[in-house]
Amino acid sequence: MISAISTNIISPLGFTTEENYQAVLSGRSALRRYDEYPPLKGGCAKAEPFAASLFSEEQRAALSLDGYTFFEAIAIRSACEALAQTSLDTSSPRVVLLLSTTKGDIGVYPSDAAQRIARALGVSTTPIVVCNACVSGLSAQLLADYLLSADLYDYAIVVGAEVQSKFIVAGFQSLKAVSDEPCRPFDIERTGLNLGEAAATIIFKGQTPSNSPLKGEKQSSTVNSLPLREGWGASGGLAGAWYLIAAAARNDAFHIVSPSPQGDGCYKAIEAVMAGRDKSQLATVCVHGTATLFNDQMESKAIERAGLTDIPLSALKGYYGHTMGAAGVLETILTMRATDDGLVLPSKGFTELGVSGKVSISSKSRRSSKTSFLKLLSGFGGCNVAALFSRGKGQGARNKSRSLIKKHTISLSSKDGKSLTDIYKQEVGDYPKFYKMDILTRLAFLAAELLKKESLPIEGEAWKGSPLILFNHSSSIVSDRQFLTTISDDNLFPSPSVFVYTLPNITAGEVAIRHHINCETSFYILPKRDEALMQQILEATLSATGATSALSGWVDAKSETSFECELSIYEMNNEEVATAL
């Protein structure tokens, strides 16, 4: 269980959490219609109209930082503002930066950006980029929970950031998922999502067994009594911090883009979090609510199945659009703030219910005296995450420490001189979808196929319950380059089938579909193939989730002819290990 000690939101609605909250209370949004790609980066061509929430020229000028891209600048500024409310010594080895983003800066290796951001913040440890499509903002908070609970760090600076571009807009337009009007979550007239840009930060603190000052805090501060921030808990003071009590990620294992129509993964994630808990203690469920036909319908089914029909929902994308990598952080912060005020925020854009799941959603403010809430997100690659937050400590699970060993390993590399297609024809041959996959996905897919063959017999259930955790450095750079060729100004025909592979976590999604993996699938980007860090992350994940095996490894492709992959089945190390801790 980890606690949130400070937050920040930088968006077109304001540059602090409080400014954003007040803007939302007064019903403001920056969503407006655009008829061409400028002011988006990379755009000159006339576009299909779309609605989006973008920073103005004045805001961009105010937020820019010399020597950094705009994406890096808003991430740095957001983290700085959150840090300024604490007395954290960011240079401590007990502090980690987790950056949640789906695309970062197109054409830039996400870890390069993360390292520049870390350096600007004075963070000395290796930053981890969480690149798990639209659920990244919650995945990063889950990762913070895993790492802090495993006592690897004492503080996690979770920054979610996204800037919009022709790349992203054209991509979603090729999927016919974008509306040219302000979006209408769960509404009968909804016509699709809006894209948005923002940066949001939550700084989490781990628990310590004693009251001694945590490493990583400047010695001059008092540890346990953080003074009231202006505007934070303005309704009557801090009665305990906000805690991330429990969270779960589940994969639909259905389709790489479309959600399971009955909301299987979303439902399972909610059930995993709420098992044995009193649902009536929830002030609200803050939904993903992108306002696409499929997402909202699916979410409503999952919410009804989970017995949450009577819990007031809040959908926040009518104020910000879909801020992608920032969404999970931004929407969580606003819900914390509103819950502190006894408020369930109105779902802007909603008027009449247009989903078949029985849910309680409103365009008006509602009141609740409860002090916990559930945050939901779903995303490409079949990902679904549910996270339970509570003011004041609740019942968290005890983590069992996990030590893992590689039981079976498959390595594939372009240096072997074998074509992946030849390997497919030789070893698999029964999955024509292989030919639709990009090189990164083919790599992971084949490695998993070979791994399954080698480790037979595997009981059918075993892989279903094994988290699938993949790492790389190059993100989806090969597909990114390919997608760019379909959106050049004089030849603008964005390809949906290429766009879906410009999220590296799709590789995990495809493996999950093939092998019916329903538990967590995550994708992390590191500055280099750091086996020790990968092992730590994996062990921390299994310790927190209780899984006893995992599928994990490094899957990287720099080009069609330069790729490497090492995928392993990990199992618990049964030998007694004498530790000197």
Added chain:
Amino acid sequence: MEQLIKDLKLQIKEALNLEELSLEDFDENAPLFGEEGIGLDSIDVLEIIVLLEKHYGIRLANSKEGKAIFHSVKTIAEYVQANRKK
């Protein structure tokens, strides 16, 4: 019409990465969707929509419109014949 059907088959094969389907086996009357047919999915529908715009100047508003027309290569060819701008 013959040539159009041939062209469409090639274009669809390429756009949808249907590597294992030979032109000879690609029956223009076979249903493109569903278990019995070639088994395309929602992303494939979207790619066909792009293809129709790129090669024939036909703009479809959404994939719902597409699914009705995309029963088979034959029905697509008939639609293209009637509506092409290129």
